[in-house]
Amino acid sequence: MKTLKSLLLVLGLSPMLVWAAGSMEGHASPASASKSAAGQPGKPAKVSRTVNVTMSDTMRFAPDSIQVKRGETVRFVVRNVGKVEHEMVIGTAAELKEHAQMMRSMPDAKHSIPNQIMLAPGKQGTLVWQFDGPGTVDFACLVPGHFEAGMVGKVAVK
Template structure:
């Protein structure tokens, strides 16, 4: 049964993504994730894949940009982000408030080589694809960024407007 589910899940991804889905993180050592959302918060909560209302494709590149970098969703909506790293270096997408993202970026600068795998973040090696499912609970602005040292500072940030 599990094998059938896996095949069905992959049938929802574009054909080019099947061999390249990366769930491995970035191979860095562990660290404290207490500053990042683990459950429901002002930025939302991990979403149930069965309740996804739409998929939003995002690319990450070595110009330190997300495309698109501004997204609009409805309050209560559960979205699947289908993310591809088209660059030559690792990139990540982390969902959180700007305060949470800044605090976590500071941790990453202080402890290079961190490893993390949380529902609000994904790290992808060059050429890899992956996804996040997130439910946006309440109206407002939600931020996302690449917290690999130097990437946020170079402008690798984005916003989700929840209406």
């Protein structure tokens, strides 16, 4: 019984240990829990519209301001038109700030989380998100230096 408890403890902690070691592939960071004040991962079958977003080396998103309805599920078709890697991460201002700080401390870490898409130069991908509550939700590129250079945007949820 003691061995079983020890095994369960190790298995339960292993995602955190991998994340702390800097290899976050396939593991969510604490700031990227499935559901947050920013909403939750959307179901592709429930998408009500598609928004095209470009990311560029001028450290800007286009558009950088989007309006959605409360409860709406949006498919973001995100394209990196720059020559360096960029990402789009959806979250609250606090979540994005925390995640940006983590990215600065582990700049080579690669991760895959439901509220984020990272793209190499010239690549395109999709991100499906449901906006649950009214207010403002942020999105940003958290590649070290990009957030600080102003690569941020806002989603107004009405």
